[in-house]
Amino acid sequence: MANKITFIGAGNMASAIIGGLIDSGVTPSDITATAPRESELESLRSRLGITTQTDNNAAASQADVVVLAVKPQIMREVCEDLSDTIGKHKPLVMSIAAGLDAATIDQWLGGDNAMVRCMPNTPSLVGRGASGLYANARVSDDQRALATQLMEAVGIVEWVDEEPLLDAVTAVSGSAPAYFFLMLEAMEDAGVTLGLPADTARRLAIQTALGAATMAQQSDKDPATLKQNVMSPGGTTERAIQHMEDAKLRTTIADAMQACAKRAQAMSRELSGH
Ligand SMILES: NC(=O)C1=CN([C@@H]2O[C@H](COP(=O)(O)OP(=O)(O)OC[C@H]3O[C@@H](n4cnc5c(N)ncnc54)[C@H](O)[C@@H]3O)[C@@H](O)[C@H]2O)C=CC1
Numbered sequence: 001m002a003n004k005i006t007f008i009g010a011g012n013m014a015s016a017i018i019g020g021l022i023d024s025g026v027t028p029s030d031i032t033a034t035a036p037r038e039s040e041l042e043s044l045r046s047r048l049g050i051t052t053q054t055d056n057n058a059a060a061s062q063a064d065v066v067v068l069a070v071k072p073q074i075m076r077e078v079c080e081d082l083s084d085t086i087g088k089h090k091p092l093v094m095s096i097a098a099g100l101d102a103a104t105i106d107q108w109l110g111g112d113n114a115m116v117r118c119m120p121n122t123p124s125l126v127g128r129g130a131s132g133l134y135a136n137a138r139v140s141d142d143q144r145a146l147a148t149q150l151m152e153a154v155g156i157v158e159w160v161d162e163e164p165l166l167d168a169v170t171a172v173s174g175s176a177p178a179y180f181f182l183m184l185e186a187m188e189d190a191g192v193t194l195g196l197p198a199d200t201a202r203r204l205a206i207q208t209a210l211g212a213a214t215m216a217q218q219s220d221k222d223p224a225t226l227k228q229n230v231m232s233p234g235g236t237t238e239r240a241i242q243h244m245e246d247a248k249l250r251t252t253i254a255d256a257m258q259a260c261a262k263r264a265q266a267m268s269r270e271l272s273g274h
């Protein structure tokens with residue numbers, strides 16, 4: 001990928017994607033990241049060998065792709081400050097912010113931009129990311145291919161045709177690593193209560209999550225069948241699953257994901273003013 005990529009914002013998500021891009025073979029000097037404080041950039045530069053900048057406009061003026069990776073709450077200020085540079089150079093603009101629609105960001109950037117909205121997740125850092133992408137009408141086929149290539153370097157890519165579906169993607173994958181981390185925390189704690197050393201319980205739980213996900217990915221059986229295959233009639237798993245069903249775990253998960261998508265919609269209303 002010979003394109004120059006600039007990340008505006010160098011926090012958790014940007015550094016996860018940058019780390020994944022470098023592992024996938026992207027030349028570090030083709031990547032620039034910005035943040036207001038040099039102290040935050042120093043470790044990224046020394047660890048990954050990328051270029052860093054505290055001046056967003058200088059960094060964006062060199063780029064074929066500008067990835068907006070700041071918190072949604074400061075996106076307006078950042079975009080308005082970048083509008084002259086983006087208007088002049090017309091790079092492909094990708095926003096990874098939750099709950100901010102492409103038209104609002106485009107307007108803050110001065111309008112008429114090719115915009116891809118992306119909802120990635122942090123496992124991008126280890127090449128196991130899952131990203132949902134949406135393109136506005138100005139994005140060319142080549143730019144669409146470029147956005148796909150960029151995010152496929154760090155995981156899988158699913159395009160959606162309707163922008164509001166990105167709120168569903170946020171619930172299913174963007175926020176979802178946290179659901180699984182919570183599950184790992186809870187399993188470790190329960191393992192300790194059952195008498196295992198914490199590090200043993202953690203290793204067993206992590207390996208089991210990895211094994212189950214890999215099986216689900218590689219098997220031609222659906223997750224319900226794979227679950228059934230672990231459950232001997234009258235056995236231990238059946239007892240555990242019955243407990244989860246009685247405690248309405250499915251409803252809890254569905255409600256949590258509804259709350260996640262609703263929060264994305266509310267953020268959009270709060271931040272865009274419509
Ligand atoms: N953390 C996650 O799992 C995911 C986050 N996102 C989205 O990614 C975006 C970033 O989130 P995180 O990386 O978690 O936040 P973060 O707080 O870790 O990173 C934000 C970065 O922006 C920088 N920044 C602040 N003001 C700036 C300015 N004026 N110019 C340039 N950089 C500036 C900060 O110094 C920091 O490096 C958000 O919009 C979030 O919705 C999307 C998917 C997943």
Ligand SMILES: O=C(O)[C@@H]1CCC=N1
Nearest residue numbers: 097098170174175176
């Ligand atoms: O929690 C958040 O708002 C961000 C967006 C998706 C994951 N983290």
